[in-house]
Amino acid sequence: MRAEIVVLPGDGVGPEVTRAATRVLAEVGAHHGHTFAIHPHLIGGAAIDACGEPLPADTLAACRRADAVLLGAVGGPQRANLQATVRPEQGLLALRKELGLYANLRPVKPHPAALDASPIKPHLLVGVDLLVVRELTGGIYFGDKQRSATAASDLCEYSVAEVERVIRRACKLARARRGKVVSVDKANVLETSRLWREVATRVHAEEFADVQLEHQLVDSMAMHLLARPREFDVIVTENMFGDILTDEAALLAGSLGLLPSASLGDGGVGLYEPIHGSAPDIAGRGIANPYAAILSVAMLLRHSLRLEDEAAAVEQAVSRALDAHVFTADLGGTLGTEAVTDAVLAQLQAEGCPVRMRD
Numbered sequence: 001m002r003a004e005i006v007v008l009p010g011d012g013v014g015p016e017v018t019r020a021a022t023r024v025l026a027e028v029g030a031h032h033g034h035t036f037a038i039h040p041h042l043i044g045g046a047a048i049d050a051c052g053e054p055l056p057a058d059t060l061a062a063c064r065r066a067d068a069v070l071l072g073a074v075g076g077p078q079r080a081n082l083q084a085t086v087r088p089e090q091g092l093l094a095l096r097k098e099l100g101l102y103a104n105l106r107p108v109k110p111h112p113a114a115l116d117a118s119p120i121k122p123h124l125l126v127g128v129d130l131l132v133v134r135e136l137t138g139g140i141y142f143g144d145k146q147r148s149a150t151a152a153s154d155l156c157e158y159s160v161a162e163v164e165r166v167i168r169r170a171c172k173l174a175r176a177r178r179g180k181v182v183s184v185d186k187a188n189v190l191e192t193s194r195l196w197r198e199v200a201t202r203v204h205a206e207e208f209a210d211v212q213l214e215h216q217l218v219d220s221m222a223m224h225l226l227a228r229p230r231e232f233d234v235i236v237t238e239n240m241f242g243d244i245l246t247d248e249a250a251l252l253a254g255s256l257g258l259l260p261s262a263s264l265g266d267g268g269v270g271l272y273e274p275i276h277g278s279a280p281d282i283a284g285r286g287i288a289n290p291y292a293a294i295l296s297v298a299m300l301l302r303h304s305l306r307l308e309d310e311a312a313a314v315e316q317a318v319s320r321a322l323d324a325h326v327f328t329a330d331l332g333g334t335l336g337t338e339a340v341t342d343a344v345l346a347q348l349q350a351e352g353c354p355v356r357m358r359d
């Protein structure tokens, strides 16, 4: 197969972890007889520096033409002026919206060798395997924003159709897993959450009687997620709650640097990125954990290119590297980004990636 992959390194550690991811992509392509053509483009602060806007028109056009998009991260302290009207994060939000990527899949499955990196007691982590489906193109991140000298407001809006489609996506994903969905909202306070809960209940009753649905308020969910993580299968929630809960869920895995994501719409191009940000505190030092970006490559191979064997090979190579305690500092190790990537490539070459030619 030949696939056109747009790569958006972005800012901070974005270019460092994206480089790791593209090396893995090239290795998988070479071993399986695929050509993955890499097309780098600007986004975020790097794009603002180059041309004054966080999502240049040629970047968006290239993403629309691509088979898949791989992104690092955007933002950073050089953009610390929060009053600035043009910000790196706007580029990523606009990209998600323009591509219609309403479902952000964030799997969390702690690796046995990395349990010590988590502050949670190990016996609570064994067997944890959950998937957060975060609504990605609605809610407060996209609502009208107002600012005066003495006040500010951010509008949070959801339509019935926006809730229906993400609930459907979560229920379908649950069918292929353990058949359980927890829908997270703040329906005791927010009108958008009351709509969310009504729609979730109706869609579930009408179309997914075989799936178990529960509702949970977001504040207590933040506690349950750490106290009894093994009980959760699919968690579906709105944009901001999903953003916050998944950074919290990174504690289960041991580091933000371990969690990948896939952002999907109905057909069309998918966007793949680690859930972490540009990590300005460690950027430029070659020590960022590349596993989240590499595991995002596995999700790209699976969801956009339908290359399940190749996706599994990448996941197996990562798993074997973790088994061997190939760790960056965030996991308690001493290795840098490049050394970890080399170890994953070695695993792919050794046994995780059997040579098999495809069309």
Ligand SMILES: NC(=O)C1=CN([C@@H]2O[C@H](COP(=O)(O)OP(=O)(O)OC[C@H]3O[C@@H](n4cnc5c(N)ncnc54)[C@H](O)[C@@H]3O)[C@@H](O)[C@H]2O)C=CC1
Pocket (backbone or CB within 6 Å): 013, 017, 072, 073, 074, 075, 076, 077, 089, 092, 256, 257, 273, 274, 275, 276, 277, 278, 279, 280, 281, 282, 287, 288, 289, 290, 292, 330
């Ligand atoms: N998808 C994106 O592009 C995102 C961008 N951001 C942006 O990133 C910037 C920094 O935000 P923060 O709140 O500091 O979040 P962050 O995720 O960049 O960093 C939080 C903490 O996790 C660590 N960390 C993150 N990724 C790591 C990795 N791969 N390896 C090792 N350690 C890692 C960092 O060093 C830091 O201590 C902001 O400008 C924010 O807007 C934040 C989240 C997502």
Ligand SMILES: CC(C)CC(=O)C(=O)O
Pocket (backbone or CB within 6 Å): 075, 089, 092, 093, 243, 275, 276
């Ligand atoms: C626009 C991003 C900075 C939001 C975020 O933190 C994320 O998507 O994880």
Ligand SMILES: [Mg+2]
Pocket (backbone or CB within 6 Å): 243, 244, 247, 275
């Ligand atoms: Mg986030």
